[in-house]
Amino acid sequence: MAAVAELDLRAERPGPPDDSSVLDVRDLRMRYGTTDVLTGVSFTARPGEVLALLGPNGAGKTTTIEILEGFRMRSAGRVRVLGVDPADGNEQWRARIGVVLQSWRDHGKWRVRELLAHLGSYYAPYSTDVVRRPWNVDELIEAVGLTPHAHKRAGQLSGGQRRRLDVAIGIVGRPELLFLDEPTAGFDPQARREFHDLVHRLSDVDDTTILLTTHDLDEAEKLSDRILILASGAIIADGSADELSRRMSTAAEVRWTVAGERFVHSTHDATRFVHDLFREHGYDVADLEVRRASLEDTYMALVREVESGGASEAVHAFSRERADYVAEEAAP
């Protein structure tokens, strides 16, 4: 009982509960034996938002997602998924959620269309006037680009095709919230592009909220509205790719040539540096390039700092800045 009380108190700290959120995670903790895997994860997601969860291997991404999916019990913290605690999510709640895990080999003897029609039929009783369930099988197969393979057995599909089938199964019930664990692993560039279009369609047209994990930072930047970086068991950064690289004071790289000679300079204030450069050399400056820190640079910098132990300082600085930034934006 004491533990529960303590837990509730802790949950209150990050702010008042927000019932309009699709995902509301506060101070989520997970401990296996004596190892703390999650040491206080907090974030929220609004309807239709696409969140990318990034982080090094073993940071707790899969554990976090599994807790949200209701597949794993948490040690502590407050979690609401579609307004329901996943620990006691019923089948009706389950029908509103789509899950695409890292790799599946199941139903190898089933044909693509047969399997989607079958799995879709479980969602029919949960159809509403707003959300028609399940997805029409042929439209769904078309949407994931499997039409030429509709009558193939799942076991005969290539890696990328199989993955698209997994995605199709994940969305067959027209979920309001979709979890994608490394959805594009094994995709060729074209399949990746098509998948990105599908994700945009799901979030824009169907207002599906999506939480995805990926190791592909470029993909995270393209797909997501917001990026969460999970390292050492906590969210160390939360913002759009742009915000992240702007807030993290990583240096920009300036390249130019003067009289055929190449120069590279790293600076925190590229604008001033370029201004000075022109004042000094005028029209002699050629081939000017200013490269802002990429998401990858930001990510690497953040994760390195956290892992090297100088963690808290950098993160706190970041969080403070972010808080200011949000306050600025909120102000008229």
Added chain:
Amino acid sequence: MNPKLVAARNGVARGWIELKHTSTNAQDLMGYLFPAVLLLTVMFFMRDATVPGTDFSLGARTLPSALGMGIVFGGMVNLAQQLMVEREDGTLLRAKATPNGMLGYLVGKITVASGMLLISLLLQLIPGLFLLEGLAITTVSAWLTLTWVLVVGLVATLPLGAVVGSLFENPRNFGIVMLPLMGLIATSGIFYPLTNYPTWLQWVGQAFPVYWLGLGMRSALLPDEMATVEFGQSWRHLETLGVLGAWAIAGLILAPIVLRRMARRESGSSVAARREKALQRAT
């Protein structure tokens, strides 16, 4: 429409689809044909030997006994194996991620296991009736007996299969189940009457379903005179129902508990961890 009812109906459809799948790949077809051919060959060569104390063909006595044994394989072993394999390949987790998917999955498994058993039994019974003499399945009561032994047998063995399949994580450890089962079959009077065995072995055999399923099938397919060489000179239908019923009740109580515990533990990482282990063994 009630979602649970829909899921149960989907489960039957699922079982039917999977049953159809078994006719489309070599592995499943071998699974049907191999035991049938093997058993029928053995029985055919045993046809001139006689059951001790009678002039009745030992081969003809073995057929119904083997059908009884087949119920244990089709009900318990097949279901347990499918559960283990499908836990490893993620089918169960898929069911867990689907609303009422577990219910549909289980109904589907019961349907497909029952269907596969029926096919296996017919593949042995029909040629057996032509190959062996002395089997009598012309009366209504013989068919009735055959049916109730089959149904009670399924109710007794399927939950046991669910329990075994849930307890063992790794399909490759299945030998732990198969070895004792083989021993049990040897003490269950399937291939040879138990009458000359030591008393304690007779009791061991009679504590488990295999013996009673063999006896029940013999009572359906053999002429009534053959009851005289069984224990108590009787087909002991009441006792058959009693022992199988007890196993059924035990299984039906235990299975939901064990299945729920297993289902609760399924997650993406547990499936991945199992696969990792399997890969390590393979290399």
